[in-house]
Structure formats: structure tokens, C-alpha cells
Amino acid sequence: MSNNIKVVCRFRPPNSLELREGGEIVVAFDENLKTVQLRSAQLSTGPEKDGFTFDRVFPMGTNQYEVFDYGVKDIVKGNPFQANLARVT
Secondary structure, eight states, rough: OOOOOOOOEEEOOOOOHHHHHTTTEEEEEOTTTTTEEGGGGGGOSSSSGEEOSSSSEEOOOOOHHHHHHHHHHHHHHHOOTSTTOOEEE
16 A cells, blocks of 8 residues: 555536536646646736646546546555445555
8 A cells, every 4th residue: 555645636527507508618637637727827927827736637538447546446445346345444
């Protein structure tokens, strides 16, 4: 088991209400999937202009297993995707 703390950020896809009302995606991700930038902040001069950096960013459309595989499996015994037989250690 690793003693390192991973800081991740996961984004969900727009829901039906957001789509129906014309909601826009307001974030952009770097190619390394480590930095998130607010699109409105791209013109900013404050600290948010460079975005926010994490150990890993999971954009919209990322499935549960990818998140589990990267950030959870080392602290969970068993496989929560098989018969809900997992426990945190």
C-alpha cells in the first residue's frame, strides 16, 4: 500500500437540464490530464490564469473503473465492481 496522497479532480458530463438550457463546458484540460483551466480565466491576470494542477484530472466521459484504477485500488481490498465485495483498508 502506498502512503502517498493523490489529489484528483473528476468532471461529470452535463446533465439533461444543463443540455436543455444550453449550458456550456467552462473548463479545459491540458494534454497530460493534470491541469484544469477555467475558460473564463484564460483572459484573467490572477492566480487562476494558469489553471489548477492535480496529480490527475478525469474529464467528462471518464468511467468509474479508470478513477478506481488510478486513485482507489491501492486502498481498497477486493474489487467493488464484482458483487460489491470491497472494503477500505
